[in-house]
Amino acid sequence: MRAVHLILALSLWGCASGPKLPGPVRLTGFDGFPTNFAEGDLLAVARFKVNHASSSECRVDLIEAKRVIPIWVTTGLTKDAVPSQTTLITREHMDMRLYLPDGTALMPIADLDGMVDSLSSTPKQYVSGRLFGGEALQQFSTERDAPNNGYVFFQIPANQDIAVRGRTVSHTVGDAIRSFDLNEALVSFNITVDGKPHAVMVGVQ
């Protein structure tokens, strides 16, 4: 009977101390942010290409291999706008951020060249031919080779326990596991046209 008492006592102690494993903090129903930016002549969209790893041209899961989240950014001017010659849309000037829904802000990878160089030939060719950039802002186009379209690679900081599976992000912070979709995230950057900065905020598609 002592054994029975012991089991009962342990059971009571166990249930009184509460569960050890936290449940996931799953916030559903958040529809993210508007995914088409349009202000004046300026247009922008940001897209997470979930299948980049299965592309025959890439063959590498860049999230897993390099801890970067690739976001395909498309920006440009409306059809009737006059292209400006004094546009700053280089990565260095754009102050890009990817804001996850829990408030985590990711910056573009600092050593982009190093990351590209470390890839094997096939993904290296895939990535280096698709980097976001351009000098002057051209008309908006969703064509892959348009001058103002390309990948921005947002670095997952080494000290952050973030995992991405498909479009789902799991961020473990202390006892909590935050879980959300990348289409609930926000991309921000600045574009300077004729000396005037424009803040672009666009939800991830």
Place this chain on the structure above:
Amino acid sequence: MRENSPMPQLELPRCTRSTLPGVLALVIGIVCSACSVAPQHAANATDLEASYSFWQEGQLKPAATFAERVLARTGAPKTAAQYARQRYYATILMMLAHESASFGEEQFETEGKRYLSHVFGGSQGSPNAHLVATAYHAHQGRLGFENAVADSDVAQSEAGPVQMIPSALSAFDLQATQDHVNLTMVMVDTRLGFTSRSNDHLRTLTRAHQISDLDTCNAFLDQARFPDSGRPWIYYAMFQFLKDTGGDQKEAYRFGISARQAAEDAHSGFRQEAADGIADWIDHESNYVFKCACPKPFDRTTDRCLVCGAKNIIFEGTPRP
């Protein structure tokens, strides 16, 4: 042992002895199921109280940490409904912590990026980061509202003597809290530049009539305990809404002036370009010319008439020639 016992023992039938482990498991299960409700409610209540206290003291990281503990503890799909009301308040506290942090850029910057990077477990924090998180939790709060209302009586009876919601927090009336959530969504979208969606929020707000003029709007903001720092953005949202949707331009003027004035009084992060945009509309685009009784016209460099001292807010609009 049985031989030495002074008390007569009940002789269990053989078949019952063989099922003793099963009976034990059943007993343990019953005891555990009986005690598993109250301890969780009590622990949640303690964490909610801690979170609220920290938030009131402006210690936003622990405020969020304690609120998130409640969300983590109650997040399993099978039990989430059981804690709907506590989860609702935890979500609201997460929203409030991020909302307060979104106004604290200077405060955080002085403490360095290291601290900033650990606020709420994010990295490279910024007002925008906190605004995104604020929107996220505000949406969740909106979704959880009906369950929280429905849960209030049932869960309290299950929790027994445990006070599920700390008294300081329960002073936050559910409807007033939900009004705060709706205002927060307007504020976030306005700050992030999503004017069209902000207008949609205002159009569909169930109690929109309570903010359609400045006087009732202020009463509504007070009732919802909306922070001073956020008010310039609500005024600005109303200014844009009335201007963009063909509303009352004289009221738009009052909201615009209030936004400019409140932005000076509160640490709101109100942008100069927004303040300039209001002044540009008053000067050039409005259907009215706003003048004081002098009659000196609106001057964007002052908040009152330099001749008679009348505040801009009481200037009258006359049709623009």
